[in-house]
Amino acid sequence: MTLALLVEQLFNGVQFGLMLFLMAVGVTLVFGIMRVINLAHGSLFMLGGYFLMAALAWTQSYALAIPLAFVGAAAVAVVLEIIVLRPLYRRGPLDQVLATFGLTLFFNEAVTVIWGREPIPLSIPPLLTGSVEIMPGSAYPLYRLVITAVAIVAGLLLYLLITRTRIGALIRAGSDNREIVAALGININLLYTLIFALSAMLAALAGIMMGPLLSVEPGAGDPILILALVVVVIGGIGSVRGALVGALMVGIFDTLSRVLIPLAIQTNATSALVGMAVYVLMAVVLLFSRTGLFAAHRG
Amino acid sequence: MSEFLLEIDHLSKAFGALRATDDVTLAVRKGETHALIGPNGAGKTTLVGQLTGELKPDAGRIVFGGRDITALSTARRARLGLARSFQITSIFASLSAEGNVALAVQATEPHSFRFWQPAERIARLRAPARSLLADVGLGRVGNVAASRMSHGQHRQLELGMALATRPRMLLLDEPMAGLGIEESRAMSKLLASLKGQYTILLIEHDMDVVFSLADRISVLVGGRIVASGSADEIRNHPGVRVAYLGEEDDDLDADG
Amino acid sequence: MTLPARRGALLVVLLALAIALPPYFGIYYVRFATQIAIYGMAALSVDLLLGYSGLITFGQAALFGVGAYAAGMLTVYGVTEAFVVWPCAILVSMLAAGAIGALSLRTRGFQFIMVTLAFAQMAYYFAQSLRNWGGDDGFTVPQRDHLGPLALTDHTTFYYVVLALLVLVALFAHRIVRSQFGRVIRGIRDNERRVAAIGFPPYPYKLVIFVIAGGIAGLAGALMANHAKFVSPATMSWQLSGELLAMVILGSANSLIGPVIGAAFFLAFRDVLSDYTEHWMLFFGPLLVARVLLVKDGIWGMLLRGVGIEEANGSPKLDYDQSADPIADAEPGASR
Numbered sequence: 001m002t003l004a005l006l007v008e009q010l011f012n013g014v015q016f017g018l019m020l021f022l023m024a025v026g027v028t029l030v031f032g033i034m035r036v037i038n039l040a041h042g043s044l045f046m047l048g049g050y051f052l053m054a055a056l057a058w059t060q061s062y063a064l065a066i067p068l069a070f071v072g073a074a075a076v077a078v079v080l081e082i083i084v085l086r087p088l089y090r091r092g093p094l095d096q097v098l099a100t101f102g103l104t105l106f107f108n109e110a111v112t113v114i115w116g117r118e119p120i121p122l123s124i125p126p127l128l129t130g131s132v133e134i135m136p137g138s139a140y141p142l143y144r145l146v147i148t149a150v151a152i153v154a155g156l157l158l159y160l161l162i163t164r165t166r167i168g169a170l171i172r173a174g175s176d177n178r179e180i181v182a183a184l185g186i187n188i189n190l191l192y193t194l195i196f197a198l199s200a201m202l203a204a205l206a207g208i209m210m211g212p213l214l215s216v217e218p219g220a221g222d223p224i225l226i227l228a229l230v231v232v233v234i235g236g237i238g239s240v241r242g243a244l245v246g247a248l249m250v251g252i253f254d255t256l257s258r259v260l261i262p263l264a265i266q267t268n269a270t271s272a273l274v275g276m277a278v279y280v281l282m283a284v285v286l287l288f289s290r291t292g293l294f295a296a297h298r299g
Numbered sequence: 300m301s302e303f304l305l306e307i308d309h310l311s312k313a314f315g316a317l318r319a320t321d322d323v324t325l326a327v328r329k330g331e332t333h334a335l336i337g338p339n340g341a342g343k344t345t346l347v348g349q350l351t352g353e354l355k356p357d358a359g360r361i362v363f364g365g366r367d368i369t370a371l372s373t374a375r376r377a378r379l380g381l382a383r384s385f386q387i388t389s390i391f392a393s394l395s396a397e398g399n400v401a402l403a404v405q406a407t408e409p410h411s412f413r414f415w416q417p418a419e420r421i422a423r424l425r426a427p428a429r430s431l432l433a434d435v436g437l438g439r440v441g442n443v444a445a446s447r448m449s450h451g452q453h454r455q456l457e458l459g460m461a462l463a464t465r466p467r468m469l470l471l472d473e474p475m476a477g478l479g480i481e482e483s484r485a486m487s488k489l490l491a492s493l494k495g496q497y498t499i500l501l502i503e504h505d506m507d508v509v510f511s512l513a514d515r516i517s518v519l520v521g522g523r524i525v526a527s528g529s530a531d532e533i534r535n536h537p538g539v540r541v542a543y544l545g546e547e548d549d550d551l552d553a554d555g
Numbered sequence: 556m557t558l559p560a561r562r563g564a565l566l567v568v569l570l571a572l573a574i575a576l577p578p579y580f581g582i583y584y585v586r587f588a589t590q591i592a593i594y595g596m597a598a599l600s601v602d603l604l605l606g607y608s609g610l611i612t613f614g615q616a617a618l619f620g621v622g623a624y625a626a627g628m629l630t631v632y633g634v635t636e637a638f639v640v641w642p643c644a645i646l647v648s649m650l651a652a653g654a655i656g657a658l659s660l661r662t663r664g665f666q667f668i669m670v671t672l673a674f675a676q677m678a679y680y681f682a683q684s685l686r687n688w689g690g691d692d693g694f695t696v697p698q699r700d701h702l703g704p705l706a707l708t709d710h711t712t713f714y715y716v717v718l719a720l721l722v723l724v725a726l727f728a729h730r731i732v733r734s735q736f737g738r739v740i741r742g743i744r745d746n747e748r749r750v751a752a753i754g755f756p757p758y759p760y761k762l763v764i765f766v767i768a769g770g771i772a773g774l775a776g777a778l779m780a781n782h783a784k785f786v787s788p789a790t791m792s793w794q795l796s797g798e799l800l801a802m803v804i805l806g807s808a809n810s811l812i813g814p815v816i817g818a819a820f821f822l823a824f825r826d827v828l829s830d831y832t833e834h835w836m837l838f839f840g841p842l843l844v845a846r847v848l849l850v851k852d853g854i855w856g857m858l859l860r861g862v863g864i865e866e867a868n869g870s871p872k873l874d875y876d877q878s879a880d881p882i883a884d885a886e887p888g889a890s891r
């Protein structure tokens with residue numbers, strides 16, 4: 001285990017964590033403000049990757065494909081919000097879980113119908129291939145650094161949006177009291193649609209950026225969704241700060257455990273332990289605080 | 300043993316900058332009917348929450364029957380004899396009125412890990428339930444689904460459930476809330492019948508009931524107890540009138 | 556005929572159909588009916604948690620899978636006596652449910668759903684990692700267990716055994732739900748705050764029902780291992796958990812029979828549509844969404860209303876026996 005390898009894995013962990021953050025913050029915002037559990041969030045991640053692939057095939061240019069993919073994801077999100085999510089705001093968790101689960105089933109099958117079952121590899125944009133020497137003797141892929149930077153920028157923009165703008169104030173107010181915000185003459189429906197679209201675009205962004213790394217396939221969003229949910233449980237529902245801290249914890253913990261555990265324990269059960277490590281972390285956090293580390297709302 | 304059944308000792312709870320409960324000290328004697336009054340937003344709900352164990356105080360303690368219950372769960376406190384009725388009706392919608400009270404009776408048993416006998420056939424639960432329903436004026440409607448009852452009947456059911464647990468003390472949270480004239484009179488009589496049998500902490504807005512029933516009254520304003528004493532003392536207390544009615548001049552503008 | 560008696564008559568009719576019809580139509584349908592009964596049992600366990608306790612679990616498939624793996628492994632090791640293997644599977648899944656429940660039940664609502672989902676996923680990864688047991692591909696079970704002297708290789712015999720177990724489980728669950736314990740559990744579903752306020756600590760009761768439901772799911776899993784003679788991590792997937800929830804709600808939650816009907820509907824839907832297209836999920840997804848958004852009740856509820864047994868206004872199911880004599884039972888010490 002060299003230092004260079006450890007540093008590289010740490011970078012990977014942070015990068016993975018930031019991707020999870022983009023997913024988790026969407027989940028936590030939508031639940032914190034609209035009180036909706038959206039299991040179809042993983043589908044938006046998956047659709048981001050698929051739309052990128054489709055746009056690439058059509059335009060042959062990343063510069064065009066990326067914005068197109070965003071537009072596609074945003075369009076899907078808006079339609080979803082109006083048709084399926086809006087009736088769910090007043091319903092209980094069971095209805096929300098089942099309806100969005102149904103959506104996930106639909107989307108997973110729909111991409112299979114259109115693009116088939118096989119995973120489709122995407123290549124890294126030509127400008128971003130190559131590597132950077134982060135430490136003597138250690139070359140780290142440029143692409144991974146770039147998407148890490150993009151995620152950080154997205155996070156900062158989100159922070160500024162929520163804390164410094166009128167819309168952000170409305171978002172925070174809307175989470176406390178729908179009726180008052182509506183009474184102020186602000187269109188709650190529009191606000192919620194915007195929030196949902198925002199969360200969907202963050203998920204799609206993660207999907208677009210991970211596309212070249214993970215390859216695009218039906219159900220690609222499901223394991224990511226589950227990890228994002230673990231992040232929200234650890235970080236606390238409704239807390240953006242919790243989503244960040246939780247995501248970094250999960251990202252780093254997961255990545256490092258995949259490397260370190262096989263080194264420490266050489267048994268048949270190793271791969272089981274590796275996959276389970278994150279859930280053990282979640283269990284430990286739950287024992288410590290049943291609402292997560294930074295719960296903004298009381299359950 | 301102390302003459303006080305409930306002692307609240309320098310209790311404090313803040314939500315951020317808002318001091319919902321500000322160094323509250325209050326004691327209720329055994330057998331006493333003690334009313335807690337105060338304007339809306341005074342912190343009564345927060346105080347009740349801390350008494351029942353749903354909220355954790357930042358500082359202070361609560362002693363019940365000589366025992367420090369500050370860290371105990373809601374269920375433990377109920378088992379020790381502190382029963383509570385809810386301001387906003389809180390019943391079991393899928394059961395009948397009798398079922399609701401029977402479940403409260405069931406709670407007095409050491410445990411309910413009994414899986415075989417259908418509960419609706421167990422006489423030792425139904426008989427006390429029926430008699431309690433009669434006591435609170437619901438004797439004829441035992442078999443009605445609780446979800447179908449009127450608001451007034453709900454308030455009676457609330458009381459019945461609290462009584463069913465054979466408590467030492469009743470914490471009644473606005474039992475008169477939303478009642479019409481006839482219903483208020485009936486509830487008032489019912490409460491009067493309980494006086495003396497139980498130690499009662501009564502939270503109420505209805506001043507007629509408060510002044511006719513309470514042995515002592517405490518006034519909660521802005522999270523603090525601003526006055527505590529007999530009905531006459533409170534009636535004539537200048538601070539209370541200001542807190543409730545605003546400055547003297549406003550009296551003339553107020554309705555009624 | 557009183558309401559409960561009419562409902563009982565309808566159930567008897569359904570049971571008679573379940574006994575007579577499948578063999579009449581042939582082996583394929585017997586096997587299909589067996590599958591319905593097994594998934595119905597698993598869905599019933601979900602209803603115990605969902606409909607009766609208010610616990611929305613997205614992880615019941617994990618307990619189903621644990622039962623399947625336990626039964627499969629024992630049979631591979633040569634233990635083929637069902638009277639040993641099946642209770643073992645139940646026990647193992649109850650232990651697993653105890654472990655999962657002990658942690659998850661400390662959370663509520665949204666968190667509980669996510670935590671059960673996460674633990675189910677953990678079980679799935681664990682199963683995938685079992686290299687000696689086929690990893691992701693799973694393993695085949697060499698033979699069905701035998702129930703004492705009764706061999707279960709014949710599909711029809713096996714079907715009747717599974718059906719009998721389903722009926723037993725349903726009766727057992729029905730009993731529990733009406734008991735004192737069941738009252739507390741339903742109280743927790745209706746109003747957990749009030750349950751605590753009258754003196755019941757909710758956590759132990761929730762844990763017990765969670766373990767009971769886990770045992771039932773484990774039995775269903777063991778039966779599945781016998782039915783398919785094949786066990787794989789797919790039996791633990793969160794998609795299956797979601798499908799079980801869907802079966803409950805399609806059939807009518809809070810009814811014990813509804814989930815079985817929901818299972819029948821789901822499997823029939825899949826069976827019929829996959830003859831036309833492998834992409835039948837494309838239709839099931841929206842169907843589920845439509846059911847949630849547009850329809851108030853499940854199939855069993857609609858059936859009861861259609862036959863005139865329940866009220867039409869969707870009021871909450873009344874859980875007390877309206878035929879009990881109010882006078883005679885009022886005397887203290889009246890005969891039970």
